[in-house]
Amino acid sequence: MTTEQKLLINNISVVYSDVIQVLKGVSLSIADKQIVTLVGSNGAGKTTTLKAISGLLKPENGKVTEGSIEFKGKSIQNLPPEAITRQGIIQVLEGRQEFKYLTVEENLRVGTATRFGKPYHKDLERVYELFPALARRKKTLSGFCSGGELQMMVIGRAIMAHPDLLLLDEPSLGLAPLLVREIFRIIRRVNVEQQTTILVVEQNTNMALQIAHYGYVMENGKIVLEGNAEDLKENPDVKEFYLGTAGTQGIKSYHNLKSYKRRKRWL
Amino acid sequence: MSFFLHLLVNGLSLGFLYALSALGFVMIYKSSSVLNFAHGELMAAGAFLFLVLTTWAELPIPLAFILTLSGCFLLGFVIERLFLRPLIGEDLIQVIMLTVGMAAMFKGLLLFIFGGDIHQYPSFLPEAMNLHLGIIQIPSVYVATFIIGILFLVMFGFFFKYSSQGIYMRSVADNQPAAMSLGVHVRRVFALSWAIAAMVAAMSGIVLGIINGINVHELSSIGLKVFPVVILGGLDSIGGAILAGVIIGLLETFTGGYISTSLREIIPYVVLVVILMVKPYGLFGLKEIERV
Helix, strand or coil, X not given: CCCCXXXXXXXXXXXXXXXXXXXXXXXXXEEXXXXXXXXXXXXXXXXXXXXXXXXXXXXXXXXXXXXXXXXXXXXXXXXXXXXXXXXXXXXXXXCCCCCCCCEHHHHHHHHHHHHCCCCCHHHHHHHHHHCHHHHHHCCCEHHHCCHHHHHHHHHHHHHCCCCCEEEEECCCCCCCHHHHHHHHHHXXXXXXXXXXXXXXXXXXXXXXXXXXXXXXXXXXXEEXXXXXXXXXXXXXXXXXXXXXXCCCCCCCCHHHCHHHHCCCCXX | CHHHHHHHHHHHHHHHHHHHHHHHHHHHHHHHCCCCCCHHHHHHHXXXXXXXXXXXXXXXXXXXXXXXXXXXXXXXXXXXXXXXXXXXXCXXXXXXXXXXXXXXXXXXXXXXXXXXXXXXXXXXXCHHHCXXXXXXXXXXXXXXXXXXHHHHHHHHHHHHHHCHHHHHHHHHHHCHHHHHHCCCCHHHHHHHHHHHXXXXXXXXXXXXXXXXXXXXXXXXXXXXXXHXXXXXXXXXXXXXXXXXXXXXXXXXXXXXHHHCHHHCCCHHHXXXXXXXXXXCCCCCCCCCCCCC
8 A cells, every 4th residue: 555554453453351362463444535344253353453452442451451552643552542542533333332312413413522612513414415214303312213224323422523534333234224324325425525434343244345445354454455446355265254245157066165174264 | 379389499499309319310320320319419519519618618609619519529529539539340239338328428528517407598599589570479599490400401311412522422322332432432431421510419418408408308308209209200211300390390399298297208299109100211211222
């Protein structure tokens, strides 16, 4: 990658409760104004990586024990979340995490916490323009909104903060395929229109690779593969394990099925 | 009839007072799930600070009032900073025990300084505030309580509903990790809720002091009255606290007026038990919004 690096993670290890090691030397870099995706199976450490960046490991008793995380040249590892968010890194948590007893508009207003005291009405209008569905639900308690609306709301909430780097944790979780496409289209739009750098963690590898510029594959707390999104889409291993589009011809019996023959997949 | 109206007005103003003091309690509970057993002592601290400023320092009343409120606001911050922050991440029960300890400490300190006697504020409410409504006459204290109660309840209502800071505070109560991910300064919200709680506690302490005289034991035991109020209202509902405050206030004055003054302390608890049998989470207790 030739463009300027926005975030540089250098060989970090993350340990929970001083004993459970989840990340074992993860390095990745995110170029300015790009969408980078981090894919991998459950328990690979994707969410932990995001939390290491945003500082949300702390409340869960996790810690970056080795390596460094640099945001725009400044070291940010193990800073408290309120300091990191004020530098412009906003994480959208997995599974929506709305404020149930606040209305949609109030939820969006919480997004202004890092810019307290500055005008926010323009931003509200912008979010409503991105997500017209939310404008209709302004005054509804978010606890009563549908899953799709909530996902839009939490992304909108993060956009309210004017993020420099947006971390999205599984934005497609539990949504209908059409909605997933809609959400990803908007993520792309935010990236293009607002020049926001975005890191997306996804299970829906196909969708993620379609909008991303660059991708990383993670397994067992390690990055096992990286490359441009187009290259990854063509990579035979990614195809087989994540996209499910490996050539169907030739597989006649389970004996020949690659995944049964090869246990250690990424060495 | 005039007796009835008299009791009604007294009950309402007493109710607003309870509502105010419960408000502080509910705020702490909502933001950090801590039951503050030192609430009555905070009330007493406010009442005595006002006493010191008015009788010893002989400041003009409005100035003394503002100084007391800001002093208690600061006291709340200090309490949070010194006692509660080191316990963040510990078990909730330890934090609650800490507030019990704090209650003993404050009570001891106040007894040590002021003794167990009843003190009086100099009378400062103008005679003109004695309201004559036809046949009934309302003493100025109750008029003042009524006005202060409504004023502050409306102010806090607007603060929580519309101001950004109020919305951040509610967001922490609602979903702490999510609030954190958006950069809400959670520790600052805790500190602020303690500060506001101490401030409103001081205010109700002062008003109770005007009505009953200022006495450490009395004020700290009245502080315990926030428990029936908040439990009746639902521990985490500000609206419930207000309504329950009014209910308990009215119950007390009417029992005192029509049945017996010695029963007035007990009846609210009896009614509380009955209501809780019907609605175990209180009138407005949190009903989880369930998503299926």
